[in-house]
Amino acid sequence: MRERLVIIGGDAAGMSAASQARRLRSPAELEILAFERGHFTSYSACGIPYWVGGVVQERDALIARSPAQHREREIGLRMRTEVTGIDTGRGRVRARDLESGTEEWTSYDKLVIATGARPLRPPVPGIDAPGVHGVQTLDDGQALLDSLAPEGPRRAVVIGAGYIGVEMAEALIQRGYAVTVLNRSAQPMATLDPDMGRQVHEAMCGLGIEMVNGTEVTGIETGEDGRARAVTTAEGRHPAEVVVLGTGVRPETSLAAAAGLPLGAYGGLLTDLAMRVRGHENIWAGGDCVEVLDLVSGQERHIALGTHANKHGQVIGTNAGGGYATFPGVVGTAVSKVCDLEIARTGLREKDARAVGLEFHAVTIESTSRAGYYPDAGRMTVKMLAERRTGRLLGVQIVGREGAAKRVDIAAVALTARMTVEQMTALDLGYAPPFSPVWDPVLVAARKAAQAVREAGY
Structure with a gap:
C-alpha cells in the first residue's frame, strides 16, 4: 500500500528530506507532497546579503533546485500554499492556496515539519510599516532590493549587529547607502566575547558605518505615505529610507504549538536523534524550527544555519524512507x-x-x-x-x-x-x-x- 509523506516547508530541510526519501522509495511506494508558501524552493538564504550587496548578480544563482526540477523527480510540490493547521489525531494538514484563498485538508502517513524561522521584530510602534524589512527568504531579499532608491536620500538603519545585521550593513554600504547600525549590546557580534567583538566594531567603523552600541530602539517614525522615515532610540533619531532587521530569529513553530507538539526553551521543536518529534512516531522536524543538542554544554540550543538544515533533511529523508540515520548534535560553528x-x-x-x-x-x-x-x-x-x-x-x-x-x-x-x-x-x-x-x-x-x-x- 502506497504511503504519503507530507512536508511543510520547501527550503533546505524540507526538500533535502524529500529528495533523500525519493532516493530510497519509488513513487509507487511513497507519494511525496510538499507545501511551500513562498515563490522559491531549495535556495541559499545565507547568500541573500551578498545578492543585496551586488556581489552575487542574479537571484537565481542562489537557487539550488527549482520547483520544476523537484517535480521532474516526482516530488509533488504546491507553491504559494500555506499550511494553516495540523491535526495529529486524524493525520492531516489544512492548507490554503494563497492565490485563490481556497482551503482543503490533506491526509498524511508521515509528516515533516520544516517551517524555518522568522525574524525577531522589536515590539515598538511602526515596526510593521512599509520600508521595514526582515531578510529571511528570497521574497524578503527581492522586496528589499525593490525598495532601494537609485537616487535621492539614501540612508539605511540596520537594527541589530549579529551575523545578518553585520552582513546587511556591509551590503547596503556597497549599494551606496549611508548606514547606521543600532545595537543593544556593548559590541557587535554578540556571538563573540566582547573583547573579540571590539575588533568587529573597529572594522565596521572603518567601512564608514556609524555604529551605535548599547542602545534600545523605541520606535519607527513614518511619513505621510506611511513608510518608514526614521528609527528612534532613547538617545536620538536616525533618519532612514530603508530599515533592515538584524535582530536575530526565532523558530517558526506556531503551527506546531497549536498542534500540541513539544517545544523547548527557545521555542523550537524537540526531536530525538533521528529528528523524530518526541512522542510522535510518524512526525519529523528539522532546520531552523528545531532545537539541537550542543555537544559541548550538553544543553538544547537553537542555531539557525543552512548547514544544519541540510543535514537534518538527509537524516529525516533517510528515516522517513525506511532507512536509519541520526543527527548527534552540534558544537556551534x-x-x-x-x-x-x-x-x-x-x-x-x-x-x-x-x-x-x-x-x-x-x-x-x-x-x-x-x-x-x-x-x-x-x-x-x-x-x-x-x-x-x-x-x-x-x-x-x-x-x-x-x-x-x-x-x-x-x-x-x-x-x-x-x-x-x-x-x-x-x-x-x-x-x-x-x-x-x-x-x-x-x-x-x-x-x-x-x-x-x-x-x-x-
Missing part, C-alpha cells in the same frame, strides 16, 4: 566577514560556559595567517577556552584577515572529538610559508591554554 575582516567561532563563549557551571581558562594570542616573512601575512587574534582541571577544549573565537575564519574548523573537529588542549598541540596540521607559520595560530593558542591548565596544578 559559524563564520562571517566584514569587508576583509573574517570572523569565526565554535563552542562556548565565556558567558555560555559560566551559564552551565563550567570553570575555565581563557587565553588570547596574536599571530599571522602565513609565515611572518611571507608577503601579505595577515594578523589574526585567536581566543581559546579550556576547562579547568581536565583541559578539555570548550571554545574558540578567531578574528583576522584572509585565511583566519576557516581555521575554526580545526577547533570544531577537536570539540567534536572532546580533545584536550594538550592533545591539540600535537595535531599534524599542514604547513608551508604561504599558508601558515610553523606553529599554526590555533596550535599556538592551544599551547598557551595547555600551559595555563598545567600551571593551575589542579
